[in-house]
Amino acid sequence: MSAASDSVAPRRLPGGRAVEWLRANLFYSVPSALATLVLLYLAWRLVPPFIEWAFVNAVWRTGGSAACRAAAGHGACWAYIVEKHRFILFGTYPYAQQWRPGLGILLFIALYVVSSRRACWRPWLAWVWLGGLALIFLLMWGGVLGLPYVEDERWGGLMLTLILATFGIAAAFPLSILLALGRRSSMPAVRTACVIYIELIRGVPLISLLFMASVMLPLFLPSGVSIDKLLRAQIAMVMFAMAYLAEVVRGGLQAIPGGQYEAAEALGLSYWRKMLLIVLPQALRISIPPLVNTFIAFFKDTSLVVIIGLFDLLSAVKVGLEEPAWSGYGIEAYLFAALIYFAFCFSMSRYSQRLERDLARGRRHILREE
Amino acid sequence: MGGAAGRRAGWSLYDLRVRAILYQVLLVAAVGLVAWFLIYNTAHNLESRKIASGFGFLKREAGFAIGETTLISYNAADTYLRALTVGVLNTFRVSVIGVIAATLLGTLIGLARLSRNWLLSRLAAGYVETLRNVPLLVQLFFWYTVISDNLPGPRHALAPLPGVFLSNRGIALPVVQAHPAHAWIAAALIVGMVAAWLLTRWAKRRQALTGQPFPTLSAGSALVLGLPLIVFLVAGAPLHLERPVLQGFNFSGGMTLTPEFAALLGGLTTYTAAFIAEIVRAGVLAVDRGQFEAAYALGLRPRRAMRLVILPQALRVIVPPMTSQFLNLTKNSSLAVAIGYPDLVSIANTSMNQTGQAIEGIAIIMAVYLTISLSISAFMNWYNKRIALKGATRS
Numbered sequence: 230m231s232a233a234s235d236s237v238a239p240r241r242l243p244g245g246r247a248v249e250w251l252r253a254n255l256f257y258s259v260p261s262a263l264a265t266l267v268l269l270y271l272a273w274r275l276v277p278p279f280i281e282w283a284f285v286n287a288v289w290r291t292g293g294s295a296a297c298r299a300a301a302g303h304g305a306c307w308a309y310i311v312e313k314h315r316f317i318l319f320g321t322y323p324y325a326q327q328w329r330p331g332l333g334i335l336l337f338i339a340l341y342v343v344s345s346r347r348a349c350w351r352p353w354l355a356w357v358w359l360g361g362l363a364l365i366f367l368l369m370w371g372g373v374l375g376l377p378y379v380e381d382e383r384w385g386g387l388m389l390t391l392i393l394a395t396f397g398i399a400a401a402f403p404l405s406i407l408l409a410l411g412r413r414s415s416m417p418a419v420r421t422a423c424v425i426y427i428e429l430i431r432g433v434p435l436i437s438l439l440f441m442a443s444v445m446l447p448l449f450l451p452s453g454v455s456i457d458k459l460l461r462a463q464i465a466m467v468m469f470a471m472a473y474l475a476e477v478v479r480g481g482l483q484a485i486p487g488g489q490y491e492a493a494e495a496l497g498l499s500y501w502r503k504m505l506l507i508v509l510p511q512a513l514r515i516s517i518p519p520l521v522n523t524f525i526a527f528f529k530d531t532s533l534v535v536i537i538g539l540f541d542l543l544s545a546v547k548v549g550l551e552e553p554a555w556s557g558y559g560i561e562a563y564l565f566a567a568l569i570y571f572a573f574c575f576s577m578s579r580y581s582q583r584l585e586r587d588l589a590r591g592r593r594h595i596l597r598e599e
Numbered sequence: 600m601g602g603a604a605g606r607r608a609g610w611s612l613y614d615l616r617v618r619a620i621l622y623q624v625l626l627v628a629a630v631g632l633v634a635w636f637l638i639y640n641t642a643h644n645l646e647s648r649k650i651a652s653g654f655g656f657l658k659r660e661a662g663f664a665i666g667e668t669t670l671i672s673y674n675a676a677d678t679y680l681r682a683l684t685v686g687v688l689n690t691f692r693v694s695v696i697g698v699i700a701a702t703l704l705g706t707l708i709g710l711a712r713l714s715r716n717w718l719l720s721r722l723a724a725g726y727v728e729t730l731r732n733v734p735l736l737v738q739l740f741f742w743y744t745v746i747s748d749n750l751p752g753p754r755h756a757l758a759p760l761p762g763v764f765l766s767n768r769g770i771a772l773p774v775v776q777a778h779p780a781h782a783w784i785a786a787a788l789i790v791g792m793v794a795a796w797l798l799t800r801w802a803k804r805r806q807a808l809t810g811q812p813f814p815t816l817s818a819g820s821a822l823v824l825g826l827p828l829i830v831f832l833v834a835g836a837p838l839h840l841e842r843p844v845l846q847g848f849n850f851s852g853g854m855t856l857t858p859e860f861a862a863l864l865g866g867l868t869t870y871t872a873a874f875i876a877e878i879v880r881a882g883v884l885a886v887d888r889g890q891f892e893a894a895y896a897l898g899l900r901p902r903r904a905m906r907l908v909i910l911p912q913a914l915r916v917i918v919p920p921m922t923s924q925f926l927n928l929t930k931n932s933s934l935a936v937a938i939g940y941p942d943l944v945s946i947a948n949t950s951m952n953q954t955g956q957a958i959e960g961i962a963i964i965m966a967v968y969l970t971i972s973l974s975i976s977a978f979m980n981w982y983n984k985r986i987a988l989k990g991a992t993r994s
Contacts, residue, residue, distance in 0.1 A: 254717035261716045268718050418623035422630065432972035434933040436944055437964045444957040448644045449637045529734035536937050543737060559744030567733040567741070574732035 294554045301557075309558045310565050313549045317565075320385015320540045326377065329368045330388040336365050337391045345580055347587075358399060365392075381459045385540035387569065389459075393531040393541065397466040398474075398524055404467070405474035406513075410504060412479055423475075430472035435533055438465045443537040462534050470527050477523055481516030482508065514588065521581035525574045532570070542566060641958070650955045657683070663949055665941045667857055679950050686946035687967055693863055693942065694929040700868040701928060702921075705875025712880050723876065730873035736934055738870055743862035743938045746770075753849050762842040764850060769857045771843035771850040780834035784827045791826035795819035816906070859940035863932065871928045875921065882917035915986050919979060926975050930968060943967055 256262040286304030288296045289311060297306035310317070319330045340361045343349050349357075369388075372378035384392070411423035430438070442465035447455065456464075485508055493503035513520075535544040546566045550559055612618065645652055657680040664675045669688040673681055712723035730738070747767050751757065756766035762773035775781075795818075802813035831837075843853030856864070886909055894904035935942035944964055951960035 254715070257715060261714075264714075264716055265718055268722065416619050416623050418627055422626060428973075428976075429969070432969045433965045434930040434944070434968055436933045436936065437961060437968065440944075440948065440951075440957075440964070441961050444951065445961060448641045448958065450644075451640050452644060452647065525732070529732075532734040532736045533934070535736065536934075543734070543740070547740065557748055559748055560741065563737055563741040563744060567737050570734055570737060571729065571732045575728065578728075578732060 294558075297558065305561050306558045307561060309549070309555050309561055312555070313545075316386065316549060317542065317545045318386045319388055320545055321383050322385065322388070323377075323379060323383065326371075326379060329371070329376070329379075330384070330386075333365045333368050333388055334391060336361055336368075337395055340395070362396065362399060381457060384459070386545045387542045389540055390528075390531050390542040393463060393466060393534065393539075394524075394528045396463060397470050397531070398527060400463075401467045401470035401474055405471045406478055406509065408471055408475035409478035409482060412475065413482055427472045427475055430469060431476070435465075435469050435530055436536060438469050439533060439537050441465065458537075458539060462537060462539050466527075466531065466534075469530070470523075473523050473526070474520065477516050477519045478512065480519065481512035481514075484515055485512050517588070518581045518585040521577055521584070525577050525581075528573060528577070529570065542569060648955075652956065652958070654959055656950075656954045656956055656959070659954075661950070661953075663953070665946065666939070667860065667941060679954075682946050682950065683943065683963060686941060686943035689940070689946075690929070690932055690935075690942040690944075690967075693860065693867065693932050693935070693940070697864055697867040697871065697928050697932065698925045700864070701871035701875055701924075704868060705872035706879050708872055709876035709879030709883070712876060713883060727873045727876050730870055731877075735866060735870045735931055736937060739862060739866040739934055739938055742866045743858065746858040746862055753845055756845070756850075762840065762853070764843060764845075766850075767858065768849055769855050770861050771853050771855045773840045773842045774854045776839040776841045778834075778837035778839075780830070780837050783834065784830050787826040787830040788823065791823040794826075795822040798822065857940075859935070859938050862938055863935050863940045867928055867931060870931070871924055874924050874927075878917055878920045878924065882913040885916040886912045911986075918982065918986075922975055922979050922982075926972060929971055933964075933968075 255265045282303065283305050286300055288300050288304055288306050288308045290296065291308045291311045294306070294308065297304075297308055300306070315324070315327060318334070319327045322330050340358065343357060344354060367373065368376070369384060369392075370378065370381070408423050408427065411419050412427065414420050414423070439462060442461040443458065446461050446464070450456070489507055489511065490503065493507040498506065531541060532543045534541050535547065538544075540548075543566055546562045550556055550562055612621075658678055660676055661679045661682040662675050663682070665673055665682060665685055667689065668685050669692040671681070671685060671688065673685045708723045708726055711719050712727065714720045714723075746765075746769070750765055750767045753764070753766045753768050756764040756771070758764055764771040798819060799815050802815045806812055841852050843850040843855065890908055890912065891904060894908040895901075899907065932942055933944040936945040936948055939945070947960045947964050951957045954960075
């Protein structure tokens, strides 16, 4: 029997490769064939109606929701997105000035792309970040170079999400390194303080920190001093991100062999030189993939500011639905919001996976050379 | 004595030990100073804004209604303390059910992703990638709008299964009618569990002494399942389903999950399941193929090999990240406030708005969540110590 199949196998019919693939991957056993058939049946029942709803019968042209009302029930109302796209991207930023947040979004994306190139992981990258963020602030606030001043209460939409996420990480990351070093310090008071901070923050939900920032922070400050809502939320997000990032950095520090610390000490380097020149460059390099995963989580978590009434991407999508003319198109609105978040998070997660592979290959290479 | 030590030769700023003490004194002083500054300002602000402080408000009448309660009853005339207790119980309800459902769904998806069936594994991978990369809050809003804006009214409710109705008032499910024998069945279950535990201990000790194995698993499950079953049959099999019936504009009878609860539970479950699927997958992949072969070579049959060799190793990889997912689910249940499910955060928020006592409200939220987190990490430390490889060297 096996001899017969051996002699038959090389003479494949055209398309035989495809049939072989199907048999090996979809119909290799009775349960597998059943599962495949059930899944195909479900796909046949679900996918065509969805395509019909999302594309064939969908309403794209804008100009009021009347067309959408007519298509209600069998077609998606993407006109909502078309109608509100400026609002979703930029919030209530003055209409004539919206090129500024638009340019800001592009600058953010440029910063992300530059930072993702391994060739750019040099000290000057820190300066590029400082400059880029300053430029974005300048654009958003204005008040110089003939740009009219726009107060930050009017910032919103995707731009606000990017600001919260990027500034949050840019501020939290250096602080988290200090926190991680503190947690591994030999000084008991420093270590205890860092452990308490990290465990306290990681033990409570982000929303309680946001509430704290929005209602308690004003009570903490001397009367007469006030911080605006955006900054308060940003402080809470930084405090939150710091604790989680610190744990990732600590993981990287723990992975560095003790010999590296000892060698640095043997060279007579001081604590800070030992850390900055020997330990941290190695520790941060191995913690980049988990760091990116934490960035993804943080990016998603910025959506929570909707609960304390800040005007981010999700909030803009949601507020638009409160208009009577556009109420009832929640599915379309949230699918669109999901798509934007997905685009950012998925590309970050793919990047982190690729980086992990590359770094692992690099390490193997080094090991072989030893 | 202090003076003698103080004049020691090493007492200089260049001594690392002296510096360490100095730094720590400075840190403690700075923390103390900041704390004093904050407390001073807060006290001053509270006084000038005429906001009361302290937890006295817990005994006052809350005066707001709560949409749904778990285990205990509540009405607007009850105290804040009772309202917050209702919130804690609601948080527990959604978290406990969510943890169980997410574990089941996540395990299924994780195993599906490992399947050789291309379609199944691609689908599972797509599920994981999609759900993980979209914020939970977006998903909660999505489910909530699906249920409350897009499902038909009760009169035209969808009935995917007999007795189950999906409408914009929530999900109506049939429940088993209460019967006095149910208490006895529960008692039999507890007796069975205790007996099975004692049996396991006895069998372990006997095996350690004599080497004779005992079929603990089958005997134990017979005890745990059999005793309640016997009571159930003796009592005359009292199992009457109470189905929800449409009365006027809504369903009565059976059990109704509110749209808020259904959306929160559905969102938390499907989101967390995506993370659990990855953990399960990693756990299974972490066990070396050689372990199966070694177990078979020792003459263990597949089931015993699975139970004694494979599962303990996979669980060692799976359990720690799994507990942190359970903890995440519990913390994420606080997003309930965004869709109006009355969990702890939501009720504390209402209380804060009414009394103005924000500090106390947030302190209560944080205390409850910290208690949960710290007890789970205490459990984790205990568990990790228990399962740690005996005599393994630290790498």
